[in-house]
Amino acid sequence: MPLKLTVIGTGYLGATHAAAMAELGFDVLGLDIEPHKVEMLSQGRVPMYEPGLEELLAKHVAGFEGSSGRLRFTTSWEEVGEFGDVHFVCVNTPQKHGEYACDMSYVESAFSLLAPHLRRPALVVGKSTVPVGSAARLAAMLTELAPVGADAELAWNPEFLREGFAVQDTLHPDRIVVGVTSERAESLLREVYATPVAEGTPFVVADYPTAELVKTAANAFLATKISFINAMAEVSEAAGGDVAKLAEAIGYDDRIGAKFLRAGIGFGGGCLPKDIRAFMARAGELGADQALTFLREVDSINMRRRTHMVELAREAVGGGSFLGCRIAVLGATFKPDSDDVRDSPALNVAGQIQLQGGQVTVYDPKGMDNARRLFPTLGYAPTALEAVRGADVVLHLTEWREFRELDPLALAEVAKRPHILDGRNALDPVVWRNAGWTFRAMGRPAA
Ligand code: UDX
Numbered sequence: 001m002p003l004k005l006t007v008i009g010t011g012y013l014g015a016t017h018a019a020a021m022a023e024l025g026f027d028v029l030g031l032d033i034e035p036h037k038v039e040m041l042s043q044g045r046v047p048m049y050e051p052g053l054e055e056l057l058a059k060h061v062a063g064f065e066g067s068s069g070r071l072r073f074t075t076s077w078e079e080v081g082e083f084g085d086v087h088f089v090c091v092n093t094p095q096k097h098g099e100y101a102c103d104m105s106y107v108e109s110a111f112s113l114l115a116p117h118l119r120r121p122a123l124v125v126g127k128s129t130v131p132v133g134s135a136a137r138l139a140a141m142l143t144e145l146a147p148v149g150a151d152a153e154l155a156w157n158p159e160f161l162r163e164g165f166a167v168q169d170t171l172h173p174d175r176i177v178v179g180v181t182s183e184r185a186e187s188l189l190r191e192v193y194a195t196p197v198a199e200g201t202p203f204v205v206a207d208y209p210t211a212e213l214v215k216t217a218a219n220a221f222l223a224t225k226i227s228f229i230n231a232m233a234e235v236s237e238a239a240g241g242d243v244a245k246l247a248e249a250i251g252y253d254d255r256i257g258a259k260f261l262r263a264g265i266g267f268g269g270g271c272l273p274k275d276i277r278a279f280m281a282r283a284g285e286l287g288a289d290q291a292l293t294f295l296r297e298v299d300s301i302n303m304r305r306r307t308h309m310v311e312l313a314r315e316a317v318g319g320g321s322f323l324g325c326r327i328a329v330l331g332a333t334f335k336p337d338s339d340d341v342r343d344s345p346a347l348n349v350a351g352q353i354q355l356q357g358g359q360v361t362v363y364d365p366k367g368m369d370n371a372r373r374l375f376p377t378l379g380y381a382p383t384a385l386e387a388v389r390g391a392d393v394v395l396h397l398t399e400w401r402e403f404r405e406l407d408p409l410a411l412a413e414v415a416k417r418p419h420i421l422d423g424r425n426a427l428d429p430v431v432w433r434n435a436g437w438t439f440r441a442m443g444r445p446a447a
Contacts, residue, residue, distance in 0.1 A: 002026055003191060005087040006084035008110050010073065011038055012166060012270075012340075013127060013159055014090030015046060016053060018168040021070040021088075022060035024195050028237065028339065029083045030073040036072045049339035049366045052167040081117025086188055087124045089114075090159075095274035102131060104243035104276035111138050115145035118152040123188045127159045129215050129275055135179060135208035155185045156208050158215035163269065163338030172196060177204045179211025211233025216282075219275040220295060225260040227301040228266050233263035234301075234308075244425050244445030258426055263443045265349060265397060265423040266305035268334035270342040273299070305442070309349045309395065309423050310356070316393040316419050322358030326389035330384055331398025331424075332371035339366040341374055346397035349423070363387035365402050389414040399426035408435035 003026055007018040010032040032038050040047055044058040060062055060071040071441050074080065080087065091106040109127050114124065123164045124142055126135060139154035146152035156179035161169035176193050180186045186205055190197065197203050206214070219357075233243040236258040243263045251258030267273065276295045283292040317325045334344040341347055347362075354360045354377070361379040362371060366378060381387035384403065396403055404426060412418040412435055420432060422441035432439040433447075440446055 003085045003188070004029070004083055005192070006031060006080045006087045008080065008087060008089045009091035009106070009128075010041055011090065011092055012048060012050065012163060013161065014088070015041060015057075015093075016050065016161060016166040016170050017088055017090055017127065017159070018071060018073075019056040019060060019245060020167065020379065021067065021192070023171060024055060024192075026070065026192070028060075028071045029080060030071070031075065031077070031080045032073065033075065036076055039073050041073045041082055049337075050166050051164065051337055056167055068151065077117050079111050080117065081114065081122075084122060086192060087114060087122060089124060089129055090127045090156075092270070092423045093128050093130055094270070095276075095277060100277040100281040102129070102274060102281075104130065104303050107134070107138070107310070111141055112145065115142050115152065116147065118142070118146035118148050119153040120148060121153075122146075122148070123153050123155060123185055125155045125157045125189070127157055129219075129271070129278075130157065130212060131278060132209050132212040132216070132286075133282075135212055139181070139208070142169045142273045153182060153185050155180045155189060156211040157189065158211060160215070163340055164335060172199065173201055175204060176201045177206060179206050179208040179213050181208070212238060216275055216279040219272055220279055220292075220298075223267055223272045223276050223302070224259055224294070224298050226262075227298040228273075229261045229263045230266055230443075231301050234304075236443045240445060241443075242445055244441070262399075262425055264305070264399075264425050265309050265345040265442070266302040268343040268348070269340060273302070273343050306345050306348045306352070308442070309345075309397070309421070310352045310389055310421075312421050312442070313349075313353060313358075313395060314356075316438075316440070317358075317420060322353055322356045325358050325392045326390050327353050327358045327360045328381075328387040328394040329360055330364075330387065330394065330403050331367075331400060332362050333367035333398050336398055336400040337366075339370055341367050341370040344371075344398075346423075347371055347375055347378075349397055350378055350394065354378055361391070364398065365400050367398075385411065385414060389419040391415050392417050392419065394420040395423060396420060396427055397423045399424040408432045408437055412436050 005026045005028045007014050008029045044061045060068045062069040062072050091110050093102040096103045135156040142152045176188045196382045236243040247261040280292045329350045331346040350360045361381050363381045418437040429439045
């Protein structure tokens with residue numbers, strides 16, 4: 001009998017994991033506490049934009065013509081407890097209000113609601129990003145609250161998916177990391193991940209704290225890499241150098257690697273910023289805060305990029321105030337191929353300029369609804385061209401392909417002044433300058 005899996009929490013991580021597990025051939029029951037999410041997913045619709053996810057759902061959600069029928073959704077904990085051999089906990093761990101630490105309340109609540117329904121041996125697998133030490137505590141809680149006692153076991157299996165590539169990253173991960181305390185847990189997880197492991201995905205077996213740390217360490221490293229190149233952008237700008245060339249040149253050293261070396265307005269989103277902060281907070285609790293003080297610098301370099309962009313925009317409109325100026329902002333999401341605007345550097349810059357008196361008009365291919373909800377007072381345009389119409393300066397703040405394919409000649413005709421700032425080092429300066437634009441990119445020479 002193939003294992004029966006449940007997935008608790010159907011956000012980016014959970015919805016993708018549930019669909020991917022059905023694709024791997026398992027019967028899957030997804031749970032969310034929000035009935036409208038369950039209803040949407042049961043109709044094969046996804047509450048966010050993630051390429052390929054709706055197609056994967058439609059392929060497996062029960063009730064669709066031609067679907068495998070292996071995937072269902074519910075709000076019932078009892079049903080989940082009865083159904084699953086393995087339960088994946090995929091709820092989110094946002095930053096606590098006014099603190100660096102992460103908010104564990106969704107994780108705690110998921111465990112305390114699930115455990116009383118575990119009446120037969122089960123493996124609960126935590127996938128949420130949590131402070132190191134959480135797994136040991138949650139394992140004890142499971143044994144205490146589950147009717148089946150010590151036969152409700154815990155494993156920690158961090159998730160490394162990137163938004164925009166969530167389906168691909170879940171079906172073909174670059175590594176699988178499991179924190180376990182028994183052979184039974186390890187062998188159940190080997191069964192779950194048999195397909196990617198057979199394709200060559202490394203399967204790393206560790207203890208709880210190491211598995212928890214792998215996730216935060218990986219995100220801290222990525223954040224550091226981005227802030228490193230952004231620090232080089234600051235120095236390049238001061239010295240008249242070109243950070244894009246510099247990144248290309250150091251990237252050929254395969255110990256360094258070319259990825260994650262794009263300078264610009266920095267990282268945002270629901271993971272990197274809050275994860276490095278929660279990591280610092282947890283290290284502090286453990287008495288190891290000195291080890292991570294560099295992450296404070298990583299965070300400040302990153303936040304400085306946003307202010308620097310505002311300053312470049314101010315220079316572009318004459319150096320004084322933004323009053324009476326129209327600023328076009330291309331991009332609202334924190335990265336392309338996503339509709340996620342959480343801690344988006346683009347919207348942060350747009351908001352700062354508006355607060356300083358500028359008239360800001362934003363356009364984004366997928367993030368408009370979420371952006372409007374978060375910043376209802378910004379101006380919004382239905383197309384890039386309309387956003388640029390009448391603008392004194394254009395800011396390119398999220399590197400969507402659509403923006404690289406824009407026609408600079410057509411935009412120059414509608415802009416008040418053809419002046420563009422590339423906050424993502426993704427546009428071709430030559431093309432824009434040839435079309436008559438004053439083009440400036442972060443960390444690169446002005447002309
Ligand atoms: C990240 C991790 O990559 C992923 O492994 C983890 O599971 C969750 O957090 P994600 O939040 O989807 O994924 O975004 P990512 O692709 O890492 O980009 C983060 C931010 O860094 C974006 O705002 C992006 O624009 C920015 N970035 C990325 C840069 O500024 N420069 C780069 O070179 C790369």
